Amino acid sequence: MAEGKLLYAQSGGVTAVINATAAAVIETARAAKVPVLAARNGIIGALREELIDTTRESRARIAALRHTPGGAFGSCRYKLKSIAQNRAQYERLIEVFKAHDIRWFLYNGGNDSADTALKISQIGRELGHPIQVIGVPKTVDNDLAVTDTCPGFGSVAKYVAVSVAEASLDVESMCASSTKVFIIEVMGRHAGWIAAAGGLAAREAGDPPHLILFPEVAFDEAKFLARVRSTVEKVGYCTVVASEGLRNAAGEFLAEAGTRDAFGHTQLGGVAPVLAQLVKARLGYKYHWALPDYLQRSARHLASKTDADQAYAVGKAAVEYALAGHNAVMPVIVRTSDAPYRWKIEPAPLAKIANREKKLPKGFIxxxxxGITAAARRYLEPLIRGEDPPRYGRHGLPEYVRLERNLVRRKLPAYVIEDR
Amino acid sequence: MAEGKLLYAQSGGVTAVINATAAAVIETARAAKVPVLAARNGIIGALREELIDTTRESRARIAALRHTPGGAFGSCRYKLKSIAQNRAQYERLIEVFKAHDIRWFLYNGGNDSADTALKISQIGRELGHPIQVIGVPKTVDNDLAVTDTCPGFGSVAKYVAVSVAEASLDVESMCASSTKVFIIEVMGRHAGWIAAAGGLAAREAGDPPHLILFPEVAFDEAKFLARVRSTVEKVGYCTVVASEGLRNAAGEFLAEAGTRDAFGHTQLGGVAPVLAQLVKARLGYKYHWALPDYLQRSARHLASKTDADQAYAVGKAAVEYALAGHNAVMPVIVRTSDAPYRWKIEPAPLAKIANREKKLPKGFIxxxxxGITAAARRYLEPLIRGEDPPRYGRHGLPEYVRLERNLVRRKLPAYVIEDR
Structure with a gap:
């Protein structure tokens, strides 16, 4: 048995499979007889010394985590400032690590979290408590550098592709006398990865989606309307996948440009209704629009098997790297072959990942x-392959688990996070 | 082999399982060696003599229909006027039936379609071409009289319950520092059946959804806001299921009251954003909202097994009734036991179903x-039980089928539907 404890924390927006990573971390550490604590609500819990004792969770509950969406220990959107700006916060973290004999810290998140993880790995030694820090990848935005893809993305991608296919069959059935334009708004404020995944629904010429509106391409109203009209005239209806991050030529979000509610506030979070009303006003077509919002990133019932497997694999590798003495690395997914699709996990330095952003390649649009290109399809398709449904109960709902989340006893004085 | 042909038509909004009914009709008729024609785009196709020859569809395609959402032959929202108002239309239908030796007409729809089916059964004899008409139940609205439930409803109910459970796990993970109120808008303009189904996600006290807003209960802003606040204070977050049909005390749809877009139009189809902005303005909570729209009624990937089985059973029974000489009836679902859940199919007179509407019982709210009562739960829960996933391809998408849809040769002059 290795000495010391491992601390695991979830960071940023959660996904359908982040708990599969958590399950892997705990199961792998248990096998190595290393006790795992989990920060309650991410790094905030680490600062506040709110540490969940995972050793008190049953084996069955941990196994069930693998198929449960959301973040089982809680997550947060909170980025630590630089060491120069807020040294006290880093000192507090190291104090908490010392008090609980935490030797390994696994931080499960995106770009910002990789940066935080890197800083913590640097300061530990300086403050006399060397701590090995491993970043663990997670984000539906698919924008982490180095790794081929990010756990969480494949499942959103599958949800969006399947939903586009299903809703389009519905629209097609009725288009002769009813709805002619259907718009689905998907996540991705800065990059069109999720919007691109909607393109996987189309397998033959004429298949929906007929138009994808990427945040990377400035919205051109006249061109858009002309394409909607020609698609309706040719195919009978038009399915549009619109990224929430769609901007006009001036760089303004379409969702914010123009629509105000009864209180005079800008209406946020709805590029789909803006587009729908444009279509109605200019072309006169009957429309429907959908905005699945959190449904898309929590739809564990429709998770991609590839994604769920990779989410588990990075959690397992993270513990293995930690126990093997790695520091300031992240297990990343390396694609070794497109067809057949093959991948492996390798360690990559956090310094190469922190604060970088992987853009959707120009060659994918x-x-x-x-629309998406053959290159995009080659990259995306393996990521939505395979199904990994949760177990359902007699009541017809998935058997999702809630953990006990017992906190370990505090050893330090209370701590107030000043900038919250 | 019986003489004559059977005509099948889909009517009104399609569902995730209406094609299971179509598959049952065709497979049952094939076994009895009765050729099936299908009207293209519902009754409009029957009037226009656009009749799809299902005998030219392969056995495999028909079998795959059972797991394909949407309406494979096309549907429409078009209600025939009364015989007195538009006798010519009925005469045209009978002419088409005569020309193609159609002896049986199966009309797969809701209240309106039951009414149309009844009228057609009456006029056939009068015009010298006796035709047996069987109504086949279908509607996500669950508002047909006599039948215990309507094929299509159980699958929407399951989709909504699962989505509420999943998205709420997401919100719960982040609520300490992020979104505190999540609102999901569901279908059901006139009755709260689908909204009620959202309540199935809650299995223990405190479980989401915390508030269901029914069209049957006038929206009380102050009471709603107080409940949202107390839920957030107690549970940490609040999940709201809102029916698109929610109205204020004056009887106006909330989705239409108050919000205007940049063009000055009333914004339609969004009670969720209206509620979200109210919560933000009055309580200051961060919100998210989802509006799954067609996704909910086309989500064949998450269909209820009970629902899919019943959709198939009514199609099969409809053909059996037709061939056994029944007329002006509908196969309805009769519940014989809640626990264990048992059901059977029986014929019921169309006259008892046409133009009636089954309301959500007061005792269900x-x-x-x-929220929903124990009685509601007892009724609803069996309807979402069981899974019946489609087959998925190597590409990670369900293997949904598109039919050939070859039309039979016309025998009559073209016909213009005057009021379209």
């Missing part, structure tokens, strides 16, 4: 700006 | 107006 078709020349007209409204 | 909890006294405070925001």
């Amino acid at each position: 078709s020349r007209d700006g409204y | 909890s006294r405070d107006g925001y």
Whole structure:
């Protein structure tokens, strides 16, 4: 048995499979007889010394985590400032680590978390408590550098592709006398990865989605309307996948440009209704629009098997790297072959990942700006492959688990996070 | 082999399982060696003599229909006027039936379609072409009289219950520092059946959804806001299921009251954003909202097994009734036991179903107006039981089928539907 404890924390927006990573961390550490604590609500819990004792969770509950969406220990959107700006916070963290004999810290998040993890790994030694820090990848945005993909993305991608296919069959059935334009708004404020995944629903020419609106391509109203009209005239209806991050030529979010509610506030979070009303006003077509919001990133019932497997694999590797003495690395997914699709996990330095952003390659967007290319399809398709459904109960609902979340006894004085 | 042909038509909004009914009709008729024609785009296709020859569809395609959402032959929202108002239309239908030796007409729809089916059964004899008409139940609205439930409803109910459970796990993970109120808008303009189904996600006290807003209960802003606040204070977050049909005390749809877009139009189809902005303005909570729209009624990937089985059973029974000489009836679902859940199919006179509407019983809404009762749960729960996933391809998408849809040769002059 290795001495010391391992601390695991979830960071940022949660996903359908982040708990699979948590399950892997705990199961792998248990096998190595290393006790795992989990920060309650992410790094905030680490600062406040709110540490969940996972050794008190049953084996069955931990196994069930693998199929449960959301973040089982709680997460937060909170980025530590630089060491120069807020040294006290880093000192507090190290104090908590010391008090609980924490030797390994696994931080499960995106770009910001990789940066925080890197800083913590640097300061530990300086403050006399060397701590090995491993970043663990997670984000539906698929924008982490180095790794081929990010756990969480494949499942959103599958949800969006399946939903586009299903809703389009519905619209197609009725288009002769009813709805002619259907718009689905998907996540991805800065990059069109999720919007691009909607393109996987189309397998043959004429298949929906007929138009994808990427945040990378400035919205051109006249061109968009012309394409909607020609699609309706040719196919009978038009399915549009619109990224929430769609901007006009001036760089303003469409969701914020123009629509105000009864209170005079800008209406946020709805590019789909803005587009729908534009279509109605200019072309007169009957429309429907959908905005699945959190449904898309929590739909564990429709998770991609590839994604769920990779989420588990990075958690397992993270513990193995920690126990093997690695520091300031992240297990990343390396694609070794497109067809057949093959991948492996390798360690990559956090310094190469922190604060970088992987953009959607230009070569993934078709020349007209409204579709995906063969290269995009080659990259995306393996990520939505395979199903990994949760177990359902007699009541017809998935058997999702809630943990006990018992906190370990505090050893330090209370701590107030000043900038919250 | 019986003489004559059977005509099948889909009517009104489609569902995740209406094609299971179509598969049952075709497979049952094939076994009895009765050829099936299907009207293209519902009754409009029957009037226009656009008849799809299902005998040219392969056995495999018909079998795959059972797991394919949407309406494979097309549907429409078009109600025939009364015989007195538009006798010519009925005469045209009978002419088409005569020309193609159609002896049996199966009309797969809701209240309106039951009414149309009844009228057609009456006029056939009068015009010298006796036709047996069987109504086949279908509607996500669950508002057909006599039948215990309506094929299509159980699958929407399951989708909504699962989505509420999943998205709430997401919100719960982040609520300490992020979104505190999540609102999901569901279908059901006139009755709260689908909203009620959202309540199935809650299995223990405190479970989401915390508030259901029914069209049957006038929206009380102050009471709603007080409940949202007390839920957030107690549970940490609040999940709200809102029916699109929610109205204020004056009887106006909330989705239409108050919000205007940049063009000055009333914003339609969004009670969720209206509620979200109210919460933000009055309580200051961070919110998210989802509006799954067609996704909920086309989500064949998450269909209820009970629902899919019943959709198939009514299609099979409809053909059996037709061939056994029944007329002007509908196969309805009769519940013979709640626990264990048991059901059977029986014929019921269309006259008892046409133009009636089954309301959500008062006893299904909890006294405070925001939840469902034990009676509601007893009724609803069996309807979402069981899973019946489609087959998925190597590409990670369900293997949904598109039919060939070859039309039979016309025998009559073209016909213009005047009021379209």
